[in-house]
Amino acid sequence: MSAHVDDVVATVARDIDARLPELTVELTDWFVEMIPEFRHDEAVRQLMVASTSANLVGIVxxxxxxxxxxxxxxxxxxxxxxxxxxxxxxxxxxxxxxxRLGEHRFGQWALDSLRRGDRRDPDVVLAAVASLSERTNRYIDQVVEGLIDIYETERRRWSTRSGAGLAARIRMVLDTDPLSDSAADELLGLPVRGWHRAAVLWVSGPTDAADDDGLLQAGARLLHDAAGRPPLTVLADSRTLWAWHSGPTAPALDVELLRARMPGDVCVALGAPAAGLSGFRGSLAEAVRARAVVENSVLTPPVTEFDDVAIPALLTERTEDLRRWVARVLSDLDSDEPGVDQVRETLRVFLASGGSYTQAAGRLHLHKNTVHYRVRKAEDLRGRPLGDDRLQVEVALLAASLLRTRP
Structure with missing residues (x-):
C-alpha cells in the first residue's frame, strides 16, 4: 500500500502547487491578521512573502x-x-x-484536496493523511530548528553592531503611550519639545553586508553635510537607517545637495518638519510611507519628500479597502481590458484640465474629437455620466494608477 500512499501524497502536493500563488497570498494575509509582529513596512513585507513562498515550495x-x-x-x-x-x-x-499556523493551514489545504479527489480506498486515504501530516511536521521541525539558531545568532550580532541601547530607547519613544516629554528627553538625550525632521535611508540594490554598511554610513555623512550638523541615527535593520535632525526651529536641509550626491544604491525618504513628540514620531512615519511609495513605483529617485507623494502614500495605506472603493466608483472603467487604460488616462487629464476638451487634447497630443470620444466611452464603462461625483472619480483614477504599480 506504501506506493499507493506515496502516489496520493504526490497528487495532493501537485494540486497545492498549482494554486501556490493564491495560497501564498491567503497565508501571508492570515499571518498579518493573526500576528501583530507581521505588520511590516513594505520592504520587510516583501521579504515575508518571499519567505512564505519559499517554505511552501519546499514542503510541496x-x-x-x-x-x-x-x-x-x-x-x-x-x-x-x-x-x-x-x-x-x-x-x-x-x-x-x-x-505552526502555516503547518495547520497547509494541512487544511491537503484535506480539501483529498476531498475533491476521486479516491475510494479509505485505508489509502487515511494513510495518506497520516503521511502528509507527519512529513509536513518534520519539515517544519527541521526548518524551525535552523531558524532558532539563525535568529539567536543575529540577535547577538545585532546587539553589538547597531548600538542596541540607543535603538531600544528610540523604539521606546516611538512606541510607548503615554510618554511624557521629560521622559522622551531623557531617553533621546535631546529636547523633544523642539522641531524634528526624519529621514529613512535604505540600500535599494543587491549588495553584500559590508557594502550595505559603507553605503548607509556615506548616506548619513551626506545628511550631515546637507544640514550642517550630524543627525541622530539608528539602524532599523541591516539595510535601513533612520535619522532625525532636531533643533529649536524647523531643521533646514539642502535637498538638492542630497539629490546631487546621494550614492547610487542608496535612497532617502524625508518626512516633513514637525514639532514635539508627535512631530518626532510623525515625521518618521511620513518618511516610512514615502519609502513605501518609492518601492512600489517604476522609478526609484534618490530623494523623495513625503509632501511630494502624500496623496499616493495615504491612498495606498489600506490597499484592499481602496481597491473595493475604486471598483465601486469606476465600475468597468477599472478593467484591465486592452484600451481601457488609455480611456482612464484621457478622462484623468480631461478632469485635470477643468473639463476642457481643447486643453486636454493639447496636453495629450490628441485631436479634440478623440478626447470627446474617449470621455463618452469612459461614461459608458462607468454606466453613468460625470456629475456631482467628479472629485471621487478624479481620486479613483489616481488610485487606480497607483494600485497598478504595486507588485
Missing amino acids: DLLAHAIPVEQIAVPPAAAEYARRFAQHELSLEALLRAY
Whole structure:
C-alpha cells in the first residue's frame, strides 16, 4: 500500500502547487491578521512573502518527490526574514507561531484536496493523511530548528553592531503611550519639545553586508553635510537607517545637495518638519510611507519628500479597502481590458484640465474629437455620466494608477 500512499501524497502536493500563488497570498494575509509582529513596512513585507513562498515550495517539493527530510535546509529567504525579525527586535515566539499556523493551514489545504479527489480506498486515504501530516511536521521541525539558531545568532550580532541601547530607547519613544516629554528627553538625550525632521535611508540594490554598511554610513555623512550638523541615527535593520535632525526651529536641509550626491544604491525618504513628540514620531512615519511609495513605483529617485507623494502614500495605506472603493466608483472603467487604460488616462487629464476638451487634447497630443470620444466611452464603462461625483472619480483614477504599480 506504501506506493499507493506515496502516489496520493504526490497528487495532493501537485494540486497545492498549482494554486501556490493564491495560497501564498491567503497565508501571508492570515499571518498579518493573526500576528501583530507581521505588520511590516513594505520592504520587510516583501521579504515575508518571499519567505512564505519559499517554505511552501519546499514542503510541496518534499511531498511531491519524496525528498528525505534530512536534506532540507532553511530556505535563504526564510533565513533572511528571521535575521530581519531579530534586527527589528521582534519576538522569536511570534516567528515560530507563524510556522505552526502555516503547518495547520497547509494541512487544511491537503484535506480539501483529498476531498475533491476521486479516491475510494479509505485505508489509502487515511494513510495518506497520516503521511502528509507527519512529513509536513518534520519539515517544519527541521526548518524551525535552523531558524532558532539563525535568529539567536543575529540577535547577538545585532546587539553589538547597531548600538542596541540607543535603538531600544528610540523604539521606546516611538512606541510607548503615554510618554511624557521629560521622559522622551531623557531617553533621546535631546529636547523633544523642539522641531524634528526624519529621514529613512535604505540600500535599494543587491549588495553584500559590508557594502550595505559603507553605503548607509556615506548616506548619513551626506545628511550631515546637507544640514550642517550630524543627525541622530539608528539602524532599523541591516539595510535601513533612520535619522532625525532636531533643533529649536524647523531643521533646514539642502535637498538638492542630497539629490546631487546621494550614492547610487542608496535612497532617502524625508518626512516633513514637525514639532514635539508627535512631530518626532510623525515625521518618521511620513518618511516610512514615502519609502513605501518609492518601492512600489517604476522609478526609484534618490530623494523623495513625503509632501511630494502624500496623496499616493495615504491612498495606498489600506490597499484592499481602496481597491473595493475604486471598483465601486469606476465600475468597468477599472478593467484591465486592452484600451481601457488609455480611456482612464484621457478622462484623468480631461478632469485635470477643468473639463476642457481643447486643453486636454493639447496636453495629450490628441485631436479634440478623440478626447470627446474617449470621455463618452469612459461614461459608458462607468454606466453613468460625470456629475456631482467628479472629485471621487478624479481620486479613483489616481488610485487606480497607483494600485497598478504595486507588485
